[in-house]
Amino acid sequence: MEQEQERYSAFWLGPEDAKIACLLIHGFSGNPIEMRSLGEALAAQQIRVYGMLVAGHNGDSEEFITTGRKQWLASAEAALAQLTPYRYVFVCGLSMGGALSLMLASRHRERIAGVIALSTLTRVQAKGWYKVALLALPLVRRSMKWFYPLARLNFNDPKVQAEVLKQARIRDPTISTIDFTDPQTIAYIKQQVRIPIAAIDELVHLTRQERAILKKVPSPLLIIHSKRDQTVPPECAEELYRLAVQANPKTIHWLEQSDHVITVGPEREEVYQLVDAFMRTTIRDAEKTVLPAGVQQAVEDESLPDR
Numbered sequence: 398m399e400q401e402q403e404r405y406s407a408f409w410l411g412p413e414d415a416k417i418a419c420l421l422i423h424g425f426s427g428n429p430i431e432m433r434s435l436g437e438a439l440a441a442q443q444i445r446v447y448g449m450l451v452a453g454h455n456g457d458s459e460e461f462i463t464t465g466r467k468q469w470l471a472s473a474e475a476a477l478a479q480l481t482p483y484r485y486v487f488v489c490g491l492s493m494g495g496a497l498s499l500m501l502a503s504r505h506r507e508r509i510a511g512v513i514a515l516s517t518l519t520r521v522q523a524k525g526w527y528k529v530a531l532l533a534l535p536l537v538r539r540s541m542k543w544f545y546p547l548a549r550l551n552f553n554d555p556k557v558q559a560e561v562l563k564q565a566r567i568r569d570p571t572i573s574t575i576d577f578t579d580p581q582t583i584a585y586i587k588q589q590v591r592i593p594i595a596a597i598d599e600l601v602h603l604t605r606q607e608r609a610i611l612k613k614v615p616s617p618l619l620i621i622h623s624k625r626d627q628t629v630p631p632e633c634a635e636e637l638y639r640l641a642v643q644a645n646p647k648t649i650h651w652l653e654q655s656d657h658v659i660t661v662g663p664e665r666e667e668v669y670q671l672v673d674a675f676m677r678t679t680i681r682d683a684e685k686t687v688l689p690a691g692v693q694q695a696v697e698d699e700s701l702p703d704r
Contacts, residue, residue, distance in 0.1 A: 404430045404569075405456045407476075408448045411440035417676060418445040418483035420476055420501075422494030424516075424658070425600055426461075426592055428454055431491060435660045438669035444676070445483060449476035451494070458591065465599035466606065473497045477505065485680055489513035489672060491660060492629060493600060496607040499641075503613040511617040511679040512644075513672050516657050518629040519608055519636045521601045543591040552583050561586065563656075611640040617682075618644035619675040621652065621659060621668055628657035648675075 405428050411418075419439055421432040429448040436446040452472035453464030480486045487510055490498035495517025502509045550557050558577050565572045576582050618641055622634035631651075638649050650671055655662035662668075 404428050405450060405454070407450045408433060408436065408446075410436045410446040410448070411444050413445065415443055415445040415483065417443075417485045417487070417680065418447065418480045419487045419489055419676070420473075420480060420498075421446060421448040422473060422476075422488065422490035422497050423448075423451060423454070424490075424492030424494050426454070426596075427491070427494075427658075428456070431658055431660055432489075432494075434665065435489070435669055435672065439673065439676075442673055445480075447476060447479055449473065451497070453596070458593070461596055462593040465596070466603040469493070469599075469603065470497060470500060473501055474504075477501055477508075485510045485676075485683075487511045487513065487676055487679075489515065490517065491515045491658065492518055493603065496603060499607055499614055499637075500610055502616050503610040506613075506615050509616050510683065511619070511675065512614065513619045513621070513675060514634075514637060515621050515668070516623065516626055516629050516659055517620065517633065517637060518604060519611075519633045519640070520604045521597070522630060544594050544597060547587045547590045550587075552577055552586075608636075608640060611637065612642050614641050615643045615645070617675070617679045618647040619671065620647070620649045621671060622649065623652040623655040623657070623659055623662070623664075625653070625655065626657050 407429055419436075421429070421436055423429055423431045429450055432448045436448050439446050449472065452468040453461045477486070477488070486508060488498040488501050490496065490513070492515070495514035496519070498512050498514060499517070502512045547561070550561075552558065552561070558575070562572070562575050565575065575586070620634050620637055622629075622631055624631055634649055634651075638647060641647055652659060652662075652664045652667070655664045659665065659668050
């Protein structure tokens with residue numbers, strides 16, 4: 398029960414008197430635990446971290462149904478307001494959290510020092526039967542309540558078993574194994590993993606809003622995406638880079654081994670280092686533009702502690 402509460406709880410990490418703060422925003426149908434290890438790595442570098450809980454993502458699936466893009470964005474706005482005391486504020490989001498981070502950056506052009514977009518979607522894509530269903534979402538949401546993403550999977554396939562176990566461990570690290578020979582276990586998993594159809598439709602609308610505002614994001618932008626992402630295809634990272642025409646500087650870094658949740662994947666340490674380095678460089682470049690040349694070296698030494 399305690400672990401369940403921690404998974405769905407916002408968290409603060411790092412020194413309260415820090416000059417730099419970072420807002421961490423988890424993904425669609427996810428929770429703050431996805432971002433906690435990244436938060437711990439940043440806090441170790443003397444950065445104040447707030448890992449927020451997106452509205453409707455507290456583990457209550459019935460509440461998830463009643464929230465949508467307006468509430469998701471409002472909760473991100475409220476979380477950003479918590480970081481008002483800090484001089485430099487970065488936003489870092491995973492998947493849908495990346496979309497929310499970019500929308501915040503378009504609204505608070507002078508407030509946000511930089512954006513880190515991790516596995517960020519710019520549109521919801523599907524293949525085969527799911528593509529047809531996606532097009533019909535505005536109608537389907539009126540007559541159907543839930544989408545069961547695992548219902549059509551073949552649980553006799555070792556690759557499917559490995560992926561289901563991996564995703565289960567992301568959600569709950571205490572899970573060691575799953576008995577895929579037990580029909581009741583399979584039936585439970587297929588029914589347990591469900592997403593409100595209305596929420597998927599809201600996500601589609603959110604990405605449309607995101608694409609419309611990307612040209613208004615002026616802050617430095619770091620995009621990190623895996624070439625093997627099966628949830629958000631790499632084309633989304635390329636589209637984000639192309640549409641964020643004002644972001645300066647902007648960089649894409651590709652991962653080779655990770656899947657979608659790169660904050661807990663095999664290359665997570667690389668992700669942590671990239672995020673930390675992005676913050677260091679962004680702050681040093683910003684302070685060089687406003688400080689006399691004679692004190693630039695001191696700024697470089699003090700902006701962020703060395704590893």
